[in-house]
Amino acid sequence: MTSPSPPFDFKVADLGLAGFGRKEISLAEHEMPGLMALRAEHGPVQPLAGARITGSLHMTVQTAVLIETLVALGAAVRWASCNIFSTQDHAAAAVAVGPRGRADDPQGVPVFAWKGETLEEYWWCTEQALAWPDGGGPTLLLDDGGDATLLVHQGVATEKAGQAADPEGAGSAEEAVIRRVLQRTLGEDSARWTSVAGGIRGVSEETTTGVHRLYQMQEAGTLLFPAINVNDSVTKSKFDNLYGCRHSLIDGIARATDVMIGGKLAVVCGYGDVGKGCVQSLRGQGARVVVTEIDPICALQAAASGLGWSPSTRWSSGVTSSSPPRATATSSPPPTWPA
Amino acid sequence: MARMKHQAIVGNIGHFDNEIDMAGLEATPGIERVTVKPQVDEWVFPDGHAVIVLAEGRLLNLGCATGHPSFVMSASFTNQVMAQMELHAKADGYENRVYVLSKALDEQVARLHLDHLGVHLSELTEAQASYLGIPQDGPYKPDTYRY
Numbered sequence: 001m002t003s004p005s006p007p008f009d010f011k012v013a014d015l016g017l018a019g020f021g022r023k024e025i026s027l028a029e030h031e032m033p034g035l036m037a038l039r040a041e042h043g044p045v046q047p048l049a050g051a052r053i054t055g056s057l058h059m060t061v062q063t064a065v066l067i068e069t070l071v072a073l074g075a076a077v078r079w080a081s082c083n084i085f086s087t088q089d090h091a092a093a094a095v096a097v098g099p100r101g102r103a104d105d106p107q108g109v110p111v112f113a114w115k116g117e118t119l120e121e122y123w124w125c126t127e128q129a130l131a132w133p134d135g136g137g138p139t140l141l142l143d144d145g146g147d148a149t150l151l152v153h154q155g156v157a158t159e160k161a162g163q164a165a166d167p168e169g170a171g172s173a174e175e176a177v178i179r180r181v182l183q184r185t186l187g188e189d190s191a192r193w194t195s196v197a198g199g200i201r202g203v204s205e206e207t208t209t210g211v212h213r214l215y216q217m218q219e220a221g222t223l224l225f226p227a228i229n230v231n232d233s234v235t236k237s238k239f240d241n242l243y244g245c246r247h248s249l250i251d252g253i254a255r256a257t258d259v260m261i262g263g264k265l266a267v268v269c270g271y272g273d274v275g276k277g278c279v280q281s282l283r284g285q286g287a288r289v290v291v292t293e294i295d296p297i298c299a300l301q302a303a304a305s306g307l308g309w310s311p312s313t314r315w316s317s318g319v320t321s322s323s324p325p326r327a328t329a330t331s332s333p334p335p336t337w338p339a
Numbered sequence: 340m341a342r343m344k345h346q347a348i349v350g351n352i353g354h355f356d357n358e359i360d361m362a363g364l365e366a367t368p369g370i371e372r373v374t375v376k377p378q379v380d381e382w383v384f385p386d387g388h389a390v391i392v393l394a395e396g397r398l399l400n401l402g403c404a405t406g407h408p409s410f411v412m413s414a415s416f417t418n419q420v421m422a423q424m425e426l427h428a429k430a431d432g433y434e435n436r437v438y439v440l441s442k443a444l445d446e447q448v449a450r451l452h453l454d455h456l457g458v459h460l461s462e463l464t465e466a467q468a469s470y471l472g473i474p475q476d477g478p479y480k481p482d483t484y485r486y
Binding site: 015018027030031032033034035037038042047048050051053058060061062063065066069073075083084085087116139140143144151172176201202203204206207208209210211214215223224225226228229230232234235236238239240244245247248249251252254255256257259261274278283301302319 | 341348350352353354355356358362374377378379391393394395397398399400401402404405406407408409410411412413414415416417418420421422423424425426427428429430431433434436437438439440445447449451455467469485486
């Protein structure tokens with residue numbers, strides 16, 4: 001196994017945070033037995049030797065353990081976050097420095113991520129993660145939400161059309177940013193994304209939204225390489241989406257506002273795996289929880305899970321006559337303590 | 340949002356910021372944005388009442404905290420690494436379509452996380468497996484099973 005020799009390109013907020021990041025990565029490794037077992041089992045045979053992986057996934061401490069597992073199995077890796085706010089700067093710094101590097105001698109993985117990116121910076125980071133120093137691209141994508149996959153596919157479509165869509169006509173600020181990136185890359189190299197796409201053997205996609213995009217491309221016949229839907233592994237969506245949100249929803253609200261949840265009325269829009277975890281999270285703190293749903297199966301699950309139907313407390317103030325039909329279930333009042 | 344109670348907290352835990360109408364909120368005549376701290380904003384309507392929007396409408400668990408804990412992400416990411424190994428070794432055998440990992444690998448991911456919690460897994464005897472008509476080493480459920 002080799003590490004990139006400095007200087008190599010990367011961009012993080014502050015390499016001085018690497019020591020703190022490394023300590024938290026060490027704690028996380030103990031709590032990530034699946035990844036550590038893969039390192040122990042497959043590390044000696046280097047099954048990812050020769051792979052060049054571009055990752056677009058929240059640059060957190062946990063993702064650092066994922067990245068270093070891919071490296072331990074022989075892959076070369078470049079990384080960007082998949083959200084402008086989700087990077088933990090100490091984790092990004094530790095990944096760039098690497099387990100054997102120092103802040104003044106980084107020897108880790110090229111990572112392009114910091115907390116609080118602008119949209120322009122975000123897409124610049126994604127573009128950097130897709131651009132290897134030798135001018136080539138990745139052989140594999142590891143995506144969360146499908147932004148790396150989207151940039152490659154829209155890049156190929158732009159090059160086929162011979163012109164980029166007009167940023168002025170974009171439906172959102174973010175779409176305008178993507179169009180400007182493609183306008184520029186088309187001018188620099190009119191075959192760049194076609195070449196990158198040609199080298200990609202496949203993508204693994206982390207989340208519901210990204211998987212939805214992939215199935216749409218499959219239906220349209222525009223998918224340029226095979227895709228593995230990781231989201232719908234049972235050990236992903238029935239764990240991460242459910243128990244993960246049960247943990248981190250309340251954590252996010254508490255750190256942001258420090259508002260007491262007990263006794264408050266909480267409205268959870270959607271009762272899929274994520275919604276189920278959010279409801280458990282809020283009810284665990286004693287909130288009165290209302291679920292809104294368009295899917296009759298999930299609505300029935302909400303009602304049958306003890307989110308009892310209660311017309312007197314029905315949440316309806318936001319529903320107008322033009323809204324689609326919406327099932328609403330509310331929980332019974334919070335249990336008394338001690339029970 | 341204009342009809343929500345004063346200081347109602349509005350947040351999104353979905354992947355993209357397309358679940359809360361931030362553009363509509365920003366375009367509300369007379370609205371004022373007061374940043375409490377990074378990723379926490381109070382939006383004050385002209386009548387003086389406000390809503391608190393977390394992480395600018397983007398996923399609040401990662402914007403305002405540190406996302407999911409390591410243990411559950413280990414299960415997700417073990418799937419990711421297995422998918423990457425599969426694609427690297429065998430992509431030529433796949434069409435340009437969307438696939439899921441096999442149930443055998445799914446069960447393997449779960450197995451790798453049991454010891455850490457001190458879980459002892461019961462094992463079928465050959466006679467029990469034969470009686471039930473399922474393999475002794477799995478997979479234990481049909482693909483249609485929803486857990």
